[in-house]
Amino acid sequence: MRTVFAVFGDPVGHSLSPAMHNAAFEALDMECTYYAFRVSREELKAALEGAKAMGFGGVNLTVPLKQEALKIVDADPLAAAIGAVNTVDFRNGMKGYNTDGIGAKLSLEEEGVDIRGSEVLIAGAGGAARAIAFQLAKDGASVTIANRTAEKAIELAADVSAVGNARGCGFENLGSLIRESDVLVNCTVLGMKPDIGGTVATAKDMHSDLTVFDIVYNPLETRLLREAKLAGAKTVTGVMMLVYQGAEAFRIWTGVRPPADVMKRAVLEGLR
Ligand code: ATR
Numbered sequence: 566m567r568t569v570f571a572v573f574g575d576p577v578g579h580s581l582s583p584a585m586h587n588a589a590f591e592a593l594d595m596e597c598t599y600y601a602f603r604v605s606r607e608e609l610k611a612a613l614e615g616a617k618a619m620g621f622g623g624v625n626l627t628v629p630l631k632q633e634a635l636k637i638v639d640a641d642p643l644a645a646a647i648g649a650v651n652t653v654d655f656r657n658g659m660k661g662y663n664t665d666g667i668g669a670k671l672s673l674e675e676e677g678v679d680i681r682g683s684e685v686l687i688a689g690a691g692g693a694a695r696a697i698a699f700q701l702a703k704d705g706a707s708v709t710i711a712n713r714t715a716e717k718a719i720e721l722a723a724d725v726s727a728v729g730n731a732r733g734c735g736f737e738n739l740g741s742l743i744r745e746s747d748v749l750v751n752c753t754v755l756g757m758k759p760d761i762g763g764t765v766a767t768a769k770d771m772h773s774d775l776t777v778f779d780i781v782y783n784p785l786e787t788r789l790l791r792e793a794k795l796a797g798a799k800t801v802t803g804v805m806m807l808v809y810q811g812a813e814a815f816r817i818w819t820g821v822r823p824p825a826d827v828m829k830r831a832v833l834e835g836l837r
Contacts, residue, residue, distance in 0.1 A: 568598075570598070570623050573602050574626065575628070581836070588827050593823065595819070597622060604630065616655070617659060622818050623655060624652075626651050631692070652664050663696055668805075668807070668810030669697040672778065678747070681704060683747040684745060684747045685709070686709045686711060688751050689751065689752030690721045693752045694750075698722075707730045707731075708725060709733075709746070711734050711735065711739055712736070715733070718734055743766055743771060744770060747776065749776070749777045749778070751765050751777075756781050756788050758783045764789045766789060772797075773797035775799070776799040777790060782806075783803075805829070
């Protein structure tokens with residue numbers, strides 16, 4: 566009998582997770598299939614209990630369920646601190662994890678970034694910034710969070726300070742902050758298709774020892790990443806974060822590290 570995995574969310578029709586996980590299951594010759602199910606906040610508890618009762622191998626959660634899940638599952642300390650669950654494992658009760666930050670960490674490590682001791686500047690203070698800031702600070706980076714609304718960055722940095730080194734500020738000195746950083750992560754919606762233009766930074770503020778990571782993956786190459794290339798900086802696309810957050814969920818459920826290149830190919834195919 567095949568084991569079923571799924572992503573729950575609303576909307577969920579355009580999720581790339583089924584293609585990505587099914588490609589990995591196929592490559593590893595595993596008897597598993599991954600589906601997308603539309604589930605509302607109100608239905609989440611029943612959906613999770615139903616999935617567990619039916620022997621699902623695990624589920625991912627996306628908008629708008631990640632925070633709601635905290636009330637239902639047994640969240641691990643990092644997911645509880647982040648305040649969002651994106652991965653549920655049914656093997657021991659209903660355990661919740663957040664793999665978004667690990668997705669970012671693995672994406673950066675693949676580019677040769679040594680997180681420990683690095684100066685990381687995160688632009689944005691929403692849900693994605695929160696997951697990434699907690700993970701990278703916990704792993705020993707010195708994290709600066711800059712946000713259009715400075716108060717939100719300052720609040721987030723205060724929370725993150727519980728696990729590591731973090732400070733928050735507004736966008737006023739972004740240029741000089743970038744010049745002092747090893748890594749710039751864009752967690753704002755700037756550059757996102759179809760209608761959000763702009764970029765948090767341009768080449769003049771960047772340097773060739775910088776790694777620029779844009780979590781936006783549509784378009785694949787954002788203006789920010791083009792500016793980074795002009796400055797001779799290394800670039801990491803949001804596709805890698807998507808792939809590695811999925812790869813980490815896959816590892817939690819199955820104990821197997823899936824082939825990231827196969828998952829990446831499936832995502833790129835889905836984006837075409
Ligand atoms: P996500 O869950 O993907 O992180 P979010 O929680 O909606 O998304 O966060 C969006 C981020 O993009 C926020 O940091 C937001 O800044 P504010 O807190 O000041 O709203 C940022 N953002 C949205 N529009 C922006 C813009 N035009 N310029 C700069 N930052 C913007």
